[in-house]
Amino acid sequence: MPDSPIIEVVDLVRRFADRTVINDISFRIDRGETLVIMGGSGCGKSTLLRHIIGSMKPTSGSVKIFGEEITTMNEREIARIRGRFGMLFQSGALLASLTVGENVALPLVQHTKMSDDEIEEIVEQKLQMVGLTGFENLKPAEISGGMKKRVGLARALALDPELLFSDEPTSGLDPIMTAVVDQLTLKLTREAGMTAVVVTHDMTSAFRIATRMIMLGHGDIIAQGTPEEIRTSPNAEVQQFINGEADGPIPLNLSQDEHEHHRHVKPRPCVAARGRFHLKTS
Amino acid sequence: MAPIRIRFAIEGTFRFCRFASLVILRLRHDHVLKNYLQLNLNLLYWIFVAPFTGQFFDISQIFRQMVFIGVRATPMVALTAFSVGVTLAMQAAHSLQQLGAEIYVPDLVMVTLLREMGPVLIAVIVIGRSGSAVAAELGTMKVSEEIEALEVMAINPVQYLVVPRFLAMLVMLPALTIMGNYVGVFGGWAVCHFALNFNTAGYVLRALQSADTWDLYSGMIKSAVFAWIVITIACNAGLRVEGGAEGVGQATTASVVQALLAMLVTNAVLTGIFFFGG
């Protein structure tokens, strides 16, 4: 079945306590696509990814990945599926006790029967792809935030997955490195046929790599379509977002009246910030 | 000045009570007990079942953990055991001298160390040093998404992180206990030799005669059981951390408190079974 979707999300809902973060989202991703997910900070992009990869369970709805329902799977089945995709976390999520090289080698050591020499060669090659040759022996604590991102990307690509999730792969990177990472994504998707789901705030990079885009807001899909459709979208929120304007229809929580759901708890930030033992000395 | 001090006292007491109740209440609220049993079952699966389906755990990790958990604790264990041996000998000498029975000092040191003081005190040291370190390390990994990353790479955190620590602890705590026993007996010898004018051969002979192998074995069984308790509680606390650095701190404290309580209660039960049952 060549044209069955690689990922199919149907009526996905997720609530945390009384807050609905994802409210009835449905979309599909076909093989070979590069889907860019956009949306304001805190609108639930990372949470959406976590549901797709099965590390969070939805309140209701279904997520099919490679044609299999992941929301009802047990740990072992999920592990089998996870062998087929790579994931770059927003924070990099490198293992602090391992060096950069060991981090990239980890999936290879755990999931393949390759010899040490073969693994070393692949590690070197993957690090070279993200511009980090020569950093194999440093610990994650000794490299910068942008470098951690790139190591995370190298690790996600170590097993040559057919599907890649990346959560803000280019945040914290300089424009040149951003272009390098984008080109890498393009090469892997257009030439090697990988499917990619990329969360990003970086509009330049989004329009460079996307074949389709989804914009989230208020837990819903505000707009979706090809980059061209998004660029020319009549939706005011989309235009505000891609042009990066402070004035517009998107609520920013910059004033009091947007806080209805937090009203009943009177915030007293100064109490905790000063420390509970703070005594007025007067 | 005075009212301020009173306020401090009241607030301090309040915070302490709240903390104590949190530690105890956590047991009920967060289903800690259920999680804990689940972790134990998982652990048994990865040690005894999974290797037969071709999923081996990493042996080299075990040695690495043995160094962290055990080898680095030897100086502290040695110092503790020596002090305990000296203290036991002095107390014994003080009481036995009044009966004119100093000759029994080695017996007392030996038996007390092998049966009770050795396993318990060395477990206390290991809880404070290695148990808390494991809880803090795993907790930090949890809050920095490392555990989640492992899961997403289809690497089971129990297999990759808990199994090596568990096996390392299961080997190292009894090993440390054996070493501690030697050092403690040596401490007893120091007192007997320098203060009570025992000759060395007499002390060794007396000590060996007084203890039978069951004294040693019972201590070893205890210490293996303690190892199990300490490391599973520490790993469980670490893997369940929520809420940033503060959560890591709370989990570490909770793991130490829970491990200490569980260890001491278990010790009482085991002593009951071993020496009071028949």
Ligand SMILES: Nc1ncnc2c1ncn2[C@@H]1O[C@H](COP(=O)(O)OP(=O)(O)OP(=O)(O)O)[C@@H](O)[C@H]1O
């Ligand atoms: N474990 C959780 N418990 C409670 N609320 C959560 C949890 N995880 C996420 N949330 C809430 O879900 C919302 C979306 O979070 P998420 O991390 O998905 O945002 P995001 O779109 O990735 O933002 P950013 O662009 O800043 O990374 C936030 O309001 C957050 O408070």
Ligand SMILES: [Mg+2]
């Ligand atoms: Mg995010």
